[in-house]
Amino acid sequence: MADYWRLGIMAALDAVTAICPAQRVHGVGYCLGGTLLSIAAAAMGRDGEDRLASLTLFAVQTDFSEAIELMLFIDKDQVYFLDDLMAVRGYLDTRQMSGAFQLLRSQDLIWSTMVRSYLAGERPPMLDLMAWNADGTRIPARMHSSVARHELPSCATQGGNIMKALVYHEPGQRRWEGKPRPSITKPTDAVVRITHTTICGTDLHILKGDGVVEEVGNGVGHIQVGDEVLIxxxxxCGRCDYCKRGLYSYCRDGGWILGHLIDGTQAEYVRIPHADNSLHPLPKDMDRAAAVMLSDILPTGHEIGALNGEVGLGDTVAIVGARPIGLAALMTSRFYSPARIIIIDPDENRLAMAKQLGATDTIARDPLEAIDKLTGGEGVDVAMEAVGIPETFDICQRNATDAPQHDPDCCDNACTCLHCLCKRHVSLGTLAARQKTLNTEHLK
Structure with a gap:
């Protein structure tokens, strides 16, 4: 929603004040455009801006605390039905918007139009507002969903125990569906309303996010209702032998369970077991969209990349893959003052981002020759694999003095090289290895 008023209303206002810098602006808004103008005016007032001289609104709703009679005719399922309709084209089309505008003429929402037009045969005269209806107005899907589901907290979208969730059925079969809203099942649980969520690029069953705590069990001591938290x-659990050793992913009553053994965060609400140990309150001034990166992506790059690779002062580091994990490894490796960080990726846009984040060198093609040239034939001190397929593991493994090499004729049940371990889905403890050479033959 912020994009609409910032890139629409505020950008237009900036253009006007650039032409007439000494004059204040009179704002006029109609319908949803007026609502956006009102949001912009409120934000300007909050920030102490005084560029607006006046505000005139036509057929604009600014108070969303009550849906009044509309509550008689719409519920949460109907809002989701509209979401599904809009998903095909990306907007609410002209006919649907026309039906909504017709309600502007009704004294009692629907029945007066039915009685007068169809039973009494009275055709209403054209009004200025109805003339707008002939312009073929349509509304983008994201804007409609934001208004209907987030800006109307007291409307029918809030009622009931059904939420919207992304449900996985089988490979290639994922659907947004109505699901029962989660509830407290154990005293240590919390129910969180999701505000931001993301998904692991290599393990699509692992979900994470951040949100607002809506409900807590009576065994939760450190998390309170209303807290904005990182999931x-x-x-x-914090109590089992694995948790006490710091091996939280092996927790006997937890671990990698979100989106796997229990419902994940690709939903409006999620139940979080062991809330005191699994939720982390967010500082009030922290950007929520940035905070979700701390749920898994940035810590993975740091712990499994920079720490396990033992990046140190003066090292030459090579990172294969400039996707989010690779970029996180790049950013956190800089904490340990390596002399050079080389990013290898075929995508020029990702390499440009890597440069912005501190890569000293980037390689898109002919990596073998490039690595030899950059290091004078010495190779690298630390190689990190940040893609997650056997081929890229093999890149980081070849010529490493402390790693078993892959024999193409080996027995899969006996070989311990990364290629066969990946093929057998054996969990790997690290994606980084210290070594003196990096053979990038497979990137050609």
Missing amino acids: SCITS
Whole structure:
């Protein structure tokens, strides 16, 4: 929603004040445009801006605390039905918007139009507002969903015990469906309303996010209703032998369970077991969209990349893959003052981002020759694999003095090289290895 008023209303206002810098602006808004103008005016008032001289609104709703008679004719399922309709084209089309505008003429929402037009045969005269209806107005899907589901907290979208969730059925079969809203099942549980969520690029069953605590069990001591929290991708009880050793992913009553053994965060609400250990309150001034990166992506790059790779002062580091994990490894490796960080990826846009984040060198093609040239034939001190397929593991493994090499004729049940371990889905403890050479033959 913020994009509409910032890139629409505020951008237009900036253009006007650039032409007439000494004059204040009179704002006029109609319908949803007027609502956006009102939001912009409120934000300007909050920030102490005084560029607006006046505000005139036509057929604009600014108070969303009550849906009045509309509550008689719409419920949460109907809002989701509209979401599904809009998903095909990306907007609410002209006919649907026309039906909504017709309600502007009604004294009692619907029945007066039915009685007068169809039973009494009275055709209403054209009004200025109805003339707008002939312009073929349509509304983008994201804007409609934001208004209907988030800006109307007291409307029918809030009622009931059904929420919207992304449900996985089988490979290639994922659907947004109505699901029962989760509830407290154990005293240590919390129910969180999701505000931001993301998904692991290599393990699509692992979900994580952040949100607002809506309900807590009576065994939860440190998390309170209303807290804005970060949801860890790993659930930990904090009491079992594994948790006491710091191996939280092996927790006997938790671990990698979100989106796997229990419902995940691709939903409006999620139940989080062991809330005191699995939820982390967020500082009030922290950007929520940035905070969700702390749920899994940034810590993975740091712990499994920079720490396990033992990046140190003066090292030459190579990172294979400039996707989010690779970029996180790049950012956190800089904490340990390596002399050079080389990013290898075929995508030029990702390499440009890597440069912005501190990569000293980037390689898109001919990596073998490039690595030899950059290091004078010495290779690298630390190699990190940040893609997650056997081929890229093999890149980081070849010529490593402390890693078993892959024999193409080996027995899969006996070989311990990364290629066969990946093929057998054996969990790996690290994606980084210290070594003196990096053979990038497979990137050609």
